[in-house]
Amino acid sequence: LFGRLTGSGKVLTEADLAPVLGAMKEHLMRKNVAAEIAERVVEGVGRELVGRRVAGFKGIKAEVRLALSASITRILTPKTSTDLLLSIRSKRASLSPAPYSLTFVGVNGVGKSTNLSKVAFWLLQNGLDVLIAACDTFRSGAVEQLRVHVSNLSLLGAVRGDGGSGRRVELYEKGYGKDAAGIAREAIAYAKENKFDVVLIDTAGRMQDNEPLMRALAKLVAVNSPDKIIFVGEALVGNEAVDQLTKFDRSLRDFSASSGLGAGRGRGIDGMLLTKWDTVDDKVGAALSMTYVTGQPILFVGCGQTYTDLRQLRVGHIVDALLRD
Amino acid sequence: MVLADLGRRINGALSSLSRAGTLDDALLDSTLKEICTALLESDVNVKLVASLRTRVKAQVKAALEADKTGGGRDAQKRNVVQKAVFDELVGLVNPGVEPYKPKKGQSNVIMAVGLQGNGKTTTCTKLAVYYQKRGFKSCIVCADTFRAGAFDQTRQSATKAKVAYFGSYTETDPVVIAAQGVEKFRKERFEIIIVDTSGRHKQEKDLFAEMEMIGEAVKPDMTVLVLDASIGQAAEAQSRAFKETANFGAIIVTKMDGHAKGGGAISAVAATQTPIIFLGTGEHLSDLERFAPEPFISKMLGMGDIQGLVEH
Numbered sequence: 027l028f029g030r031l032t033g034s035g036k037v038l039t040e041a042d043l044a045p046v047l048g049a050m051k052e053h054l055m056r057k058n059v060a061a062e063i064a065e066r067v068v069e070g071v072g073r074e075l076v077g078r079r080v081a082g083f084k085g086i087k088a089e090v091r092l093a094l095s096a097s098i099t100r101i102l103t104p105k106t107s108t109d110l111l112l113s114i115r116s117k118r119a120s121l122s123p124a125p126y127s128l129t130f131v132g133v134n135g136v137g138k139s140t141n142l143s144k145v146a147f148w149l150l151q152n153g154l155d156v157l158i159a160a161c162d163t164f165r166s167g168a169v170e171q172l173r174v175h176v177s178n179l180s181l182l183g184a185v186r187g188d189g190g191s192g193r194r195v196e197l198y199e200k201g202y203g204k205d206a207a208g209i210a211r212e213a214i215a216y217a218k219e220n221k222f223d224v225v226l227i228d229t230a231g232r233m234q235d236n237e238p239l240m241r242a243l244a245k246l247v248a249v250n251s252p253d254k255i256i257f258v259g260e261a262l263v264g265n266e267a268v269d270q271l272t273k274f275d276r277s278l279r280d281f282s283a284s285s286g287l288g289a290g291r292g293r294g295i296d297g298m299l300l301t302k303w304d305t306v307d308d309k310v311g312a313a314l315s316m317t318y319v320t321g322q323p324i325l326f327v328g329c330g331q332t333y334t335d336l337r338q339l340r341v342g343h344i345v346d347a348l349l350r351d
Numbered sequence: 352m353v354l355a356d357l358g359r360r361i362n363g364a365l366s367s368l369s370r371a372g373t374l375d376d377a378l379l380d381s382t383l384k385e386i387c388t389a390l391l392e393s394d395v396n397v398k399l400v401a402s403l404r405t406r407v408k409a410q411v412k413a414a415l416e417a418d419k420t421g422g423g424r425d426a427q428k429r430n431v432v433q434k435a436v437f438d439e440l441v442g443l444v445n446p447g448v449e450p451y452k453p454k455k456g457q458s459n460v461i462m463a464v465g466l467q468g469n470g471k472t473t474t475c476t477k478l479a480v481y482y483q484k485r486g487f488k489s490c491i492v493c494a495d496t497f498r499a500g501a502f503d504q505t506r507q508s509a510t511k512a513k514v515a516y517f518g519s520y521t522e523t524d525p526v527v528i529a530a531q532g533v534e535k536f537r538k539e540r541f542e543i544i545i546v547d548t549s550g551r552h553k554q555e556k557d558l559f560a561e562m563e564m565i566g567e568a569v570k571p572d573m574t575v576l577v578l579d580a581s582i583g584q585a586a587e588a589q590s591r592a593f594k595e596t597a598n599f600g601a602i603i604v605t606k607m608d609g610h611a612k613g614g615g616a617i618s619a620v621a622a623t624q625t626p627i628i629f630l631g632t633g634e635h636l637s638d639l640e641r642f643a644p645e646p647f648i649s650k651m652l653g654m655g656d657i658q659g660l661v662e663h
């Protein structure tokens with residue numbers, strides 16, 4: 027009873043916090059954090075702060091900001107290793123090395139094929155041989171799009187400054203209308219035979235509610251058990267981020283488990299690639315929504331349309347951008 | 352369409368208003384709060400939602416004040432609220448501007464612009480199919496020389512759609528291709544000439560300058576902003592920038608077959624005072640629906656017509 031205003035401090039109550047948290051929530055939504063996630067994040071901050079002693083009214087705002095910043099940092103900080111090169115090298119160093127495979131999945135037009143090509147460029151630069159599997163056999167021009175990237179990349183690879191021995195990059199394609207899971211399997215076998223280090227599997231964009239297409243993707247995963255399933259999402263997306271990720275992850279797990287095929291049963295999303303970073307200014311909330319939903323790390327950030335526009339996530343930058351007025 | 356989700360929630364809020372007793376400030380506030388939450392979760396711009404809430408409140412207050420002497424029944428008061436909400440929602444998607452109507456017997460040039468991957472190329476073919484079906488001689492000019500495989504994409508989908516197309520594997524200047532293609536098709540008396548352009552964003556000044564030059568070269572009768580239904584809070588700034596540079600006269604919202612409710616796109620309408628003309632509802636060539644604001648909102652709220660709201 028008498029504890030509430032002892033000394034210079036004040037013990038925070040829910041009523042004190044409500045207006046400040048409400049304003050914070052709106053602030054996060056303006057930064058393009060999904061409404062549901064903004065709500066849950068500020069709720070967590072509220073729970074943490076109720077009962078804490080602060081100095082004066084000005085103190086409440088500062089305290090909330092501090093707690094929010096810590097909470098966002100915690101959410102965004104990867105819980106599993108993001109060192110892709112290390113995983114690839116350790117797999118390649120095993121006794122009977124199979125190629126390391128990554129599958130890129132996501133809704134239509136987010137930048138799967140383009141950023142897959144950027145990842146290929148990065149892998150080539152790091153001395154790895156890359157095979158690209160054209161498993162989007164649906165969208166017009168999808169195969170030719172990858173062919174152009176592969177021919178650009180081989181030119182770039184050939185001028186590497188390490189004695190002229192540029193790394194190999196090749197396209198594995200079977201045209202349109204075929205079963206994507208089968209092409210991926212053939213590509214991986216081809217890569218093994220020809221000693222490629224990495225296979226990058228491009229898939230067709232699909233809406234998360236489209237069950238037949240989600241089942242087909244789950245089959246690709248179940249049959250081929252890729253080392254990493256990377257969800258490609260765009261920084262532009264708003265509240266849909268939550269639904270996209272929840273449903274991609276769940277459909278992949280459920281449908282691949284029930285398909286009864288192969289070693290990749292029950293697999294979900296292993297990491298994210300967030301694209302079009304260069305189009306949103308400081309409205310970077312999608313990064314928070316996506317990591318909150320999956321608990322998986324953002325492995326790369328796409329920030330432009332050329333091969334070098336691929337970055338590692340800088341948690342500090344996002345926290346700053348999200349909190350900035 | 353999933354917009355029905357949003358409609359259901361707004362409707363839910365409105366009907367709980369009907370079930371409750373006396374309409375007082377607290378009830379009005381809680382109803383509006385629920386509606387606003389639903390709008391925010393549908394990506395409607397945060398500032399727009401705030402002003403919608405203020406305006407509905409003011410309208411309702413004014414109506415109730417005016418009615419004081421009459422001692423209006425609660426049912427009437429609730430109608431006032433419903434009507435105000437409906438009008439505001441329609442206002443969001445209805446800028447009250449008539450879009451360009453293509454005319455037969457002449458060349459109508461339509462230029463598609465927009466952010467990367469939002470569905471321009473797909474929508475260009477859909478539009479060509481749409482107008483072709485209605486007796487317009489239609490064609491597509493691929494003025495995207497940037498994206499890998501862009502011309503192949505146009506070539507393959509136009510071929511599938513049996514629509515004439517123009518493009519080049521060797522020319523690297525989109526302005527040149529656009530001018531050549533449009534001139535050729537004008538000469539051949541095509542009635543609908545659709546110019547597809549590369550994806551771009553406001554942060555890249557050069558890309559915007561290029562869009563302006565293509566516009567000057569082809570003198571479009573109508574420029575269309577193609578916008579992905581899933582866009583969030585960036586919608587306003589991007590669409591404003593496109594409006595300033597390309598002065599588009601219509602919006603097409605794509606990927607409405609997904610789960611997205613398109614609130615970002617609706618915010619673009621409000622920010623640019625430009626009407627939506629079509630919705631893209633799938634990856635196939637016929638997945639294009641005409642758009643009209645009032646039926647759209649009525650459908651969204653699951654109502655037959657507006658009258659249903661005004662009368663009881």
Ligand SMILES: Nc1nc2c(ncn2[C@@H]2O[C@H](COP(=O)(O)OP(=O)(O)OP(=O)(O)O)[C@@H](O)[C@H]2O)c(=O)[nH]1
Nearest residue numbers: 134135136137138139140231302328329330467468
């Ligand atoms: N500004 C910007 N544009 C990007 C970025 N990543 C990809 N894009 C562009 O987004 C558009 C779509 O990219 P794609 O790679 O074809 O997307 P996708 O997900 O493979 O598309 P579908 O296979 O059709 O589902 C292209 O114009 C890319 O250049 C990025 O980080 N920034």
Ligand SMILES: Nc1nc2c(ncn2[C@@H]2O[C@H](COP(=O)(O)OP(=O)(O)OP(=O)(O)O)[C@@H](O)[C@H]2O)c(=O)[nH]1
Nearest residue numbers: 134135467468469470471472473550606631632633
């Ligand atoms: N589900 C669905 N997918 C669509 C719709 N419209 C376009 N798409 C898909 O979205 C992706 C991108 O479409 P594009 O037409 O290549 O987009 P764009 O704007 O031309 O892309 P850039 O030229 O790279 O800027 C493709 O996978 C299309 O099939 C739609 O209404 N619904």
Ligand SMILES: [Mg+2]
Nearest residue numbers: 138139162168
């Ligand atoms: Mg692709």
Ligand SMILES: [Mg+2]
Nearest residue numbers: 471472495548
């Ligand atoms: Mg295109």
